[in-house]
Amino acid sequence: MSAYLKIENIGVCPPEGFTVLGVSLADTSSREGVIGTFGSGSKHGVAVLLRNELNPVVFAGTLKLEFGTKPQTVGDGLAEKQFARLVVRYGGVDANGVNRSSTEDLGFVLDYGKQDWNEVSLALREFVSNAIDRSIRERGDWSGVKIEIVDEAQVRAKRDHTRVFVPLNADVLQFYNDLGKWFLHFSEPESLSKAILPKRNRNLGDRKAAVIYRRGVRVREFESSDTESLFDYNLDDLTIDEARKASDWDVRHHCGRALAGAEKSTLAILFNHLLNSDKPVWEFSFDTYSLQPSYRDNEADQLRQKNWQEAFLQVAGDDAVLTGEGSADQLERKGYKPVKAPEGLVNAASRYGLQTPASVLSVDELSGRDITEASPDAQAAVDLVWELLQQVRLTNGKEKPVVKCFSSILDGGTMLNGYYRQGEVFINADLAGSASVVAGRDALSNRLLKVALEEVAHFVTEATDNSRDFQDFLLELSVKLARSGSRKEVAA
Incomplete structure (x- = not known):
């Protein structure tokens, strides 16, 4: 029969x-x-x-x-x-x-x-x-x-x-x-109200990819990635087409939003994996956009911030800093415990108030720069430039800036010669590392003087590169120095 x-x-x-x-x-x-x-x-x-x-x-x-x-x-x-x-x-x-x-x-x-x-x-x-x-x-x-x-x-x-x-x-x-794997209703009805599900043998084969449900009904396994997932997901509002399919981007985005609003115990699993395993998981592919808070400053966002902070503190401790690859060495030198994570997760965590490099390192440390006192050459170059500005009355009523040197810890493929910030002029130590000043100002290199002039001009004008104010200042300086030199020649 x-x-x-x-x-x-x-x-x-x-x-x-x-x-x-x-x-x-x-x-x-x-x-x-x-x-x-x-x-x-x-x-x-x-x-x-x-x-x-x-x-x-x-x-x-x-x-x-x-x-x-x-x-x-x-x-x-x-x-x-x-x-x-x-x-x-x-x-x-x-x-x-x-x-x-x-x-x-x-x-x-x-x-x-x-x-x-x-x-x-x-x-x-x-x-x-x-x-x-x-x-x-x-x-x-x-x-x-x-x-x-x-x-x-x-x-x-x-x-x-x-x-x-x-x-x-x-x-x-x-x-x-496999009915219980196709429908949460028949296997774990208590999970129907949950967006994030602990892994529990829901895959139809031997894989451990993320299993995606929509309102308790199996939609797909995330087969475009061979990476295992920490969780499975049950999403109420996942957009599907008439073939009952959802795009990879939509799936990742909705799963990321679910993780952003997860309970503290769920987030602790994520942070614990970061701390204790080098194995990548599918959740590491979520971008900042899906994970970040909504910025509505409502009760839900406040709870999310609390959950993220407390989960990370519970797992990693108060000296831990969530970081990408670039800042781990600087963090260790300052006594912090770096916890490496994908950049999207680090950026989102920063917005939830977790300790990240941006919150514990200075701008220079983040840029891979060590700041030192000015070398004799650097100070002499700025002194010479300042005297010339005083001679033609182009100091804009300011006092001479403080001079410091810097060296780059990280090599980004380009060399920064100098910069100005908050009343101080910084010159690359590679340009100002010699003691040629003992031989007199004439021994200072043209390159060092050019960098000193550029950064002092930024200090005086508070204008950026390529701005009209910056260009006008340098043109006016050129004209005044030229006329000053002409008058001296006539007087002689």
Whole structure:
């Protein structure tokens, strides 16, 4: 005797739910947990099963629907092609008490949707989702759903219920055995209200990639990445298309938003992995945009900030600093414990108030620079430039700036000659490391003097490179020095 998978729910689905594309009553419900949206899943599901030579039988109350195909030839004058057109044969009594025994054309062919709807499990997922939706709308929960293996003698109607019977083969049996992995409703209903789920053997194979659910229904495993994940995810508002697929970017973004709002215990798992393992995980691919706070400064954001801070402190300690690769050495020299993390996570953590290099290191330390006292040459170069500015009255009423030297710890591929900041002039020690000043100012290199002039000009004008004020100052200085030199020559 043949066996079938029976999918049953309380309430009678209108036959149009299985026969007319676009018809869905689930999306008219405001009840929490309702899954359906598009009104195409049952129709695609029927086609998937027929393509796999599995003829489903549906009972909408006491009305029986049997699905099959009929041949159709379509030509355009140049070529002809054979199609299998879907049909439904009715039998029994409908909801209005009318006996029906007709066969109707469904208006689409068997190849419709086959590129995306290519697995028996996808069809079965749709039938179970519809059953859950109707039960929720009928009684407020999914307790009216029953899924079991039955024999052919039990393929019959049940008043006030909808029943879908699918002939049992290896694929159908596998879906039934994995039902708890496809639907959290049947394996861990307590997780339906949670966005982040601890790993718990939800993968369909040996992989440990992130398993993504939408409102408790399995959407996908994140197969475009071979990296294991720390968590699985159950997302209420993940955007899916009519093929029930979501883009990689949408999945990552929504999972990142879920992690941003995670409980302290969940975040502690993330930070503990950073502290104790060099193994990358999928969550490291989340960007700052998805992880960062909303900046609405509401109660939810305040709780997120508290959870992030307390989780990191609990796991890493008060001397720990979340950092990328570049600042670890500087942090260790200052007595901190660097905890290395991807830049996206570091940037987000900084916005939640965690200790990061930006909060514990100076601007120079972050830039990989050591600051030292001015060398004799550096001081002499600035002194000479300042005397010239005083001579032509271009000091703008300011006192001579403090001079310091710097050396770069990190090599970024370019050499910074000097800079001005907050009343101080800094000159690269590689330009001012000799003691040539003992031989007199004439021994100072032109390059050193040029750098000193540029940074002192920034100090006087407080203008940036390439600004009009900066250019005007240097032009005016050139003119005044030239005229000053001319007057001295005439006087001589």
